[in-house]
Amino acid sequence: MNPDYILTVHGLTKSFSGVKALDQVRLNLRKGEVHALMGENGAGKSTFMKILIGLHSPDAGEIFFEGSELKASHVSEMLKKGISMIHQEILIVPELTVAQNIFLGRETQGGLFGWIDEKKLNQQAAVLLEQMGVNISPTAKMKYLSVAEMQMVEIAKALSNDARVIIMDEPTSALSDKEVATLFSIIRDLKKKGVAIIYISHKMDEIFEISDTITVLRDGKYIDTRPAADLTINTLIQLMVGREIDSLFPDSTSHKGAEVLSVKNLSRAGKFSGINFEVYAGEVLGIAGLMGAGRTEIARAIFGLDAVDSGEIYLKGKQLIIKTPQDAIRQGIGYVSEDRKGLGFIPGMSVKHNITLSSLPNHARGLFIQDKSEAATAAKMIADLRIKTAGADQKVMFLSGGNQQKVVIGKVLLASPDLVILDEPTRGIDIGAKFEIYKLINRLVSDGIAVIMISSELPEILGMSDRILVLSQGKQTALLTRAEATQETIMRYAVH
Amino acid sequence: MENHLKTDRNPTEKPYKTRIKGMGRYGIFIAFILVCVVLSVVTPKFLTVSNLLIVVTQVSINALLAFGVTFVILTGGIDLSIGSTVAVTSVVAAMFAHPDSYPVIVPILTGLAAGLLLGAFNGLVITKSKVPPFIVTLGTMTIGRGLALILSKGRPISNLSDSFNFIGGGQLAGIPTPIIILIVFFIICSVVLKKTVLGRYMYAVGGNEPAAKASGIQLNKVKMVVYTLCGGLAALAGILLTSRITTGQPNAGVGFELDAIAAAIIGGTSTTGGTGTMTGTLIGALLIGVISNGLDLMNVTSYYQQVVMGIIIIGAVVLDSLNQNKS
Numbered sequence: 101m102n103p104d105y106i107l108t109v110h111g112l113t114k115s116f117s118g119v120k121a122l123d124q125v126r127l128n129l130r131k132g133e134v135h136a137l138m139g140e141n142g143a144g145k146s147t148f149m150k151i152l153i154g155l156h157s158p159d160a161g162e163i164f165f166e167g168s169e170l171k172a173s174h175v176s177e178m179l180k181k182g183i184s185m186i187h188q189e190i191l192i193v194p195e196l197t198v199a200q201n202i203f204l205g206r207e208t209q210g211g212l213f214g215w216i217d218e219k220k221l222n223q224q225a226a227v228l229l230e231q232m233g234v235n236i237s238p239t240a241k242m243k244y245l246s247v248a249e250m251q252m253v254e255i256a257k258a259l260s261n262d263a264r265v266i267i268m269d270e271p272t273s274a275l276s277d278k279e280v281a282t283l284f285s286i287i288r289d290l291k292k293k294g295v296a297i298i299y300i301s302h303k304m305d306e307i308f309e310i311s312d313t314i315t316v317l318r319d320g321k322y323i324d325t326r327p328a329a330d331l332t333i334n335t336l337i338q339l340m341v342g343r344e345i346d347s348l349f350p351d352s353t354s355h356k357g358a359e360v361l362s363v364k365n366l367s368r369a370g371k372f373s374g375i376n377f378e379v380y381a382g383e384v385l386g387i388a389g390l391m392g393a394g395r396t397e398i399a400r401a402i403f404g405l406d407a408v409d410s411g412e413i414y415l416k417g418k419q420l421i422i423k424t425p426q427d428a429i430r431q432g433i434g435y436v437s438e439d440r441k442g443l444g445f446i447p448g449m450s451v452k453h454n455i456t457l458s459s460l461p462n463h464a465r466g467l468f469i470q471d472k473s474e475a476a477t478a479a480k481m482i483a484d485l486r487i488k489t490a491g492a493d494q495k496v497m498f499l500s501g502g503n504q505q506k507v508v509i510g511k512v513l514l515a516s517p518d519l520v521i522l523d524e525p526t527r528g529i530d531i532g533a534k535f536e537i538y539k540l541i542n543r544l545v546s547d548g549i550a551v552i553m554i555s556s557e558l559p560e561i562l563g564m565s566d567r568i569l570v571l572s573q574g575k576q577t578a579l580l581t582r583a584e585a586t587q588e589t590i591m592r593y594a595v596h
Numbered sequence: 597m598e599n600h601l602k603t604d605r606n607p608t609e610k611p612y613k614t615r616i617k618g619m620g621r622y623g624i625f626i627a628f629i630l631v632c633v634v635l636s637v638v639t640p641k642f643l644t645v646s647n648l649l650i651v652v653t654q655v656s657i658n659a660l661l662a663f664g665v666t667f668v669i670l671t672g673g674i675d676l677s678i679g680s681t682v683a684v685t686s687v688v689a690a691m692f693a694h695p696d697s698y699p700v701i702v703p704i705l706t707g708l709a710a711g712l713l714l715g716a717f718n719g720l721v722i723t724k725s726k727v728p729p730f731i732v733t734l735g736t737m738t739i740g741r742g743l744a745l746i747l748s749k750g751r752p753i754s755n756l757s758d759s760f761n762f763i764g765g766g767q768l769a770g771i772p773t774p775i776i777i778l779i780v781f782f783i784i785c786s787v788v789l790k791k792t793v794l795g796r797y798m799y800a801v802g803g804n805e806p807a808a809k810a811s812g813i814q815l816n817k818v819k820m821v822v823y824t825l826c827g828g829l830a831a832l833a834g835i836l837l838t839s840r841i842t843t844g845q846p847n848a849g850v851g852f853e854l855d856a857i858a859a860a861i862i863g864g865t866s867t868t869g870g871t872g873t874m875t876g877t878l879i880g881a882l883l884i885g886v887i888s889n890g891l892d893l894m895n896v897t898s899y900y901q902q903v904v905m906g907i908i909i910i911g912a913v914v915l916d917s918l919n920q921n922k923s
Contacts, residue, residue, distance in 0.1 A: 405810065429812040443810040446803035448870045457800055457811045460793050467792045511811065 103167075106131045106296050107152075107183075107265055112161030114147055121147040125161070125322045127315055129265065132294045134287060136301070136311035136328070138340055140530035144320040145300055149267050152298075153185045154178040166264070184258035185267040192250055194243035199225035201242050202257045228256045232286050248279035255286060259295075266290065267298045272306060273528065276391035284310055302528060303557070304333050316340055341532050349563030350539045356566065357381030359417070360550035361433075361519050363402070366411030371397040372574040375411070379519060379550040384541060386565030387554045388590050393571040395554045396438055399521045403435040404428040405443075416518065429458055434517035436508050438524035438554070440501070444508040447497035451489050452478035454496050454507050459514040481510040486536060502533025509540065520544060521552045526560065538564060558587045570594055623915060624864055624876060628883045635890040642893055649772055655885035656774035657682075657833045657840075659878055661856035662863075663785040664829030666877045667822045669860055670789075672802040672869030673729040675823065677718060678830035678856060680740025682849030685711045685834030687744045690753035690844020693760040700759040707835045708828060714740055715827015719820040729823075737853070744846035753844030764839030774836055781832065786874040794821060802869025858905070859884055862912040883908070 107129040114122040122144045129135050139145050150156045152163070154177060163170040165181060192201050199221045200207070207216045225238035234252045242250060251271060258266050272280045287297060287310060299311055307314065308328060316323040316339040323339055331339075360381050367373040372394035379385045387395050400406045402413060404422040413420045415431055422428045428435070437443035445454045455478045456463055463474040478492050485506045489499055496507055505525065512520060522541065526534040541564060544551055555561050561568055568585050570578040570593040578593035636643040661678050668675045689707030692698050714736060721732045766773045789795035797818045800808040809815055833852075838844055863880025865872030884905065891901045 403810075424812075424814070425810050426812040426814055435810065437810060442804075443807050446800050446807055446870070448803045449799055453796060453799070457796070457808075457813070460796060464793050467794065469791055469793060469796065471791075515812070 104130050105164075106166055108164045109152075110162055112148070112151065112163070113159050114151060114156060115159055121320050122151075122158070123320045125317065125320070127322075128325070129296045129298065130313070131264075131296055132291045133312045134291060134297045134299050134310050136299045136307045136314045137317065138300075138307065138314055138336065139317035139323075140340055140532055143317040143340075143530075145317060146269070147320075148317070149185060149269065149298070149300070152178070152183060152265075152267065179261050179263075182262055182264040183267070184261055184263035184265070185269065186251065186254045186258065186271055187269055192242045192253070195241065197222075197239050197241055198229075198236055198245070198253050199238035201253055202228065202238075202260050204257075224260070225256065228260055229253075232256060232259070232289070234282070234286070246279075247274040248276070248282070251275070251283065252286070255290075259290075263295065265296050265298065267300070269300045270302065270528070271299075272301065272303065274391075278390070280306070302530065304336070305559075307336075308333070318342055337531055340530075349560075350535070350542055355382040355546065355548070357548055360415065361402075361552075362414040362417075363398075364412045364414070366398065366401065366408055366413070368397060368401055368406060368408050370574075371406075372401075372571070375576055377569050377576070377579060379552055381518070381548045381550050382545050383566040384545055384551045384553050384564050386561040386568040387552060387571065388556075388558065388561045388568055389571035389594050391556070392573070393594065394574040395571055396523055397574075398571075399435060399523050399552070399554060402428070403433060403521065405435075429515050429517075432516070432518035434458075434512035434515055434520040436505070436512055436520070436522045436525055438527060440504060440508060440527075445496045445504060445511075448495055450493045451482065451487065451496055451499070451507055452492040455481050455510045455514060458511050459516075462514075477514065481514060485510050485540065500529075500533070502529035502536070505529055505533070505537065506540075509537075513544075517549065519550045519552070521554070523554045524556060525553065526555075526557070558590055561585075561590065562587065624862065624879055624883070624912070628879050628886070631883060631886055631890070635886065635893070639890065639893040642890060647889070647893075649775065651885050651889045652778070652882070653772045653774045654889070655881050656778040657837050658852070658855050658859055658884065659778055659881040660781060660829050660833040660836065661852055662859035662877045662881050663781060663874060664826035665853070665856045666860045666863075666865050666872055666874060667785075667789070667798060668729070668826045669857070669865050669867065670798045670802045670869055670872050671819060671822050672805065673722070673819065673822070674733065674857070675715075675718065675826050676730065676733040676853050677714060677736035677740055678826065678833075679849040679852035679854075680737045680744065681711050681714050681827055681830035682834035682837060682852055683744035683846055684714060684740050684747070685831040686838040686848045687748040687753060687844045687846050689760075689835050689838050690756060691747070693756040693838075693844075695755065695757040697757075700757065700763075703760055704763075704835060707838075708831045711827045711829075711831020711834065712824055713827070715824040715830070716820070718827065719823035722823065723816040723819050741846075744848075748844060748846040750846060752846070754842065756839070756842050756844070761839050761842050764836045765842070774840070777832070777836060781829070782874060782878055785829075788825075789874055794818070798822060799870060802866075802871075804870070855884065858909045861916075862909060864912075864916065866916070867913070880912075 105128050110126040112122055112125040113120065125144065125148060137145050147156065151158050165183070170181065193204065202225050203221050207221065222238040229236050229238065232252065232255065236245065236249050236252060242253070245253065271283060275283065290297060301307055311328045313325060314328050314331060314336065315325040318340060358381050359378050361379040363375055363377050366375040375398055377385065389395050397406065401408045404424045404427050413422065415433065420431050422431065452475060456474050460469065463470050463477060475492065482489065482492060487506045487510065488503050496504055499507065526537050541551055541553065553564055562585055566582055568580045568590065569576055570580065570590055572594055580589065641647055665675050665678060685707040688710040689703040692706050693703035718733055718736050721727065722729050762773065764774055768776055789798065797813050800811065800813055801815055801818050805815060834849065837848055859881035860872065860877045861867060862883060863872070863876030863878070865877060887904065887908065888901050891904065
């Protein structure tokens with residue numbers, strides 16, 4: 101056994117009711133390295149990680165941690181041994197303080213006779229946070245922290261457990277660029293201390309920035325492990341999907357038509373102000389900006405989810421008064437939210453029923469739903485958008501992220517919108533599905549629909565947009581054409 | 597362009613989850629059949645036409661209430677006021693049901709109006725104030741009980757017309773009228789839930805309220821209708837009860853809301869909304885009825901029956917949550 105390895109895994113196999121989720125997977129993790137685990141959704145990453153932290157037990161295979169075989173299959177056991185996971189959805193108790201959260205479940209270790217010594221806990225937490233170089237008060241209640249700060253607390257918690265392996269699952273999905281930078285500097289510090297990090301993310305640029313080694317899984321199988329420096333985005337994608345993609349962004353032909361949406365001086369106190377732009381039929385208007393720049397807030401206001409304080413919205417030259425999403429949908433505006441689980445779909449309802457939800461009266465005679473017309477429409481949309489589902493009656497919660505997104509898009513399209521607002525349309529979905537979403541956007545545009553696409557991924561904004569609106573702290577700072585825009589110019593205006 | 601890229605797939609979980617889900621759906625039905633089989637073996641009286649007619653007649657009132665409360669629970673709400681609605685309806689209908697006063701349609705309509713109004717009141721307060729339905733309907737429960745006592749001056753109203761008493765006590769072609777009413781409203785409620793836009797919206801609102809709103813559904817409208825419907829079905833139950841006991845009773849219906857909620861939940865309606873069926877609720881109500889009838893036939897005192905019923909309610913929800921955790 102190579103003593104440099106803190107964790108080695110081989111032959112790891114796990115099946116769920118006869119279907120192999122993991123098949124002979126292996127991994128060699130060095131001390132002090134950031135090891136990215138890559139693969140499409142369904143490649144087996146989460147099953148793998150759940151085995152490592154003891155949530156699942158494997159059917160076969162061996163895990164060696166610091167030279168000795170791990171047999172334990174219970175989370176607290178794994179924590180004791182030094183493997184921690186920072187989950188994608190942060191698990192905290194909002195009403196407790198930072199220190200109380202960090203030492204949750206281990207409160208008594210600081211006190212006499214099992215009493216909780218709050219003072220001592222606070223001191224210990226303060227030391228931890230200071231070591232990480234973050235400025236968070238141990239006595240602050242968790243609920244008042246930003247997502248990024250909560251994540252720092254989670255990391256502090258892992259460190260307080262003396263974690264030597266930390267698994268990070270999409271840690272940056274809710275962070276702004278500045279917060280990502282802070283996280284990365286903490287990760288680099290951890291590396292210096294010899295902590296090994298397994299890093300899972302869909303964001304290619306981050307992977308290449310932070311990771312030393314990359315392991316790729318596909319369909320539950322181990323594909324390859326290579327130093328990050330030896331890979332390019334294209335070669336990595338090729339390993340993940342198993343074939344070459346010429347370009348991530350499909351070719352598009354824009355046919356800019358008549359003005360569809362015009363927004364004049366739109367303002368909402370504390371969120372955004374003085375927003376002016378037009379969107380034309382057959383074009384994609386990209387909206388770029390950092391977290392909190394007001395992108396989603398503008399979309400929500402146009403769609404009637406939030407009220408505006410002042411300003412006007414015109415659709416095809418006609419001024420609109422939009423108070424509810426129902427008004428917006430009736431007028432021809434569709435919105436695909438960035439909060440797919442929260443606002444996108446009804447998890448317990450079937451694919452069919454979700455798809456027709458916004459256009460149900462079109463499939464009804466009076467009060468009664470016309471089953472045949474509904475089923476036919478849904479089947480057509482499922483085929484059209486290539487939604488991978490066991491059937492039209494499959495519940496949406498059982499679909500993968502990319503297919504859930506397609507269901508939401510299908511629902512929006514069935515209400516025959518003139519304008520579609522796509523808010524982070526490819527967040528958290530794998531590369532193959534991303535490509536399909538891009539093709540779909542191009543198809544909408546060629547059908548003469550006006551598209552607004554909000555995205556935090558600059559390559560996506562640059563690859564898809566005809567024009568780009570850049571926001572910074574609630575104000576618009578630039579409206580660039582595709583030719584003018586580069587990652588650098590956009591970033592310059594975004595931090596304006 | 598060709599579909600030369602595989603999209604995301606999730607091969608591991610689909611068949612597994614579908615299977616678990618299926619077991620959950622039929623679990624209550626299997627339990628019901630099992631109980632019936634056991635009772636048929638243990639007590640020879642159970643499986644006789646006359647006994648079964650009695651059981652279903654007794655179940656009809658709880659089932660009607662349970663249908664209404666199923667609508668409400670499906671949207672993620674709750675209605676604790678239906679027992680009191682039964683009392684108000686009972687008193688109001690009885691006031692107009694004396695012999696030689698009004699035609700029989702008048703007590704029916706006034707009773708229904710009383711229930712619909714109480715339901716609409718719930719809906720209005722819940723949608724306008726954003727106070728949780730639990731609190732609002734708890735208040736209405738007390739208000740309703742008070743109203744029933746005020747209207748009746750605290751005394752039962754007897755001497756009702758024969759035609760009114762036929763509603764709950766008569767027979768058509770040898771079948772007790774409550775059973776016929778039960779079947780008719782079971783069909784109506786099932787159709788509303790499964791075949792209408794409104795029913796679909798109920799599932800959507802209960803399944804994910806913010807997403808339902810973002811899909812263009814008017815939440816307030818759906819909730820208004822649901823609570824009003826629930827009040828209407830409670831009124832129907834109240835009329836049926838009044839006619840069966842041939843008295844307007846201000847103290848009627850105490851605790852009925854809990855039996856109705858129990859039937860809905862035993863029948864698989866999720867307490868958090870979004871899932872449930874009328875068939876499930878009907879079977880839930882029948883299961884409660886059959887068990888209490890069976891225990892009667894076996895001479896088990898009603899005290900024990902309550903304990904058994906409580907265990908069944910908890911058991912049903914535990915099973916349901918086990919199913920949900922697996923999937």
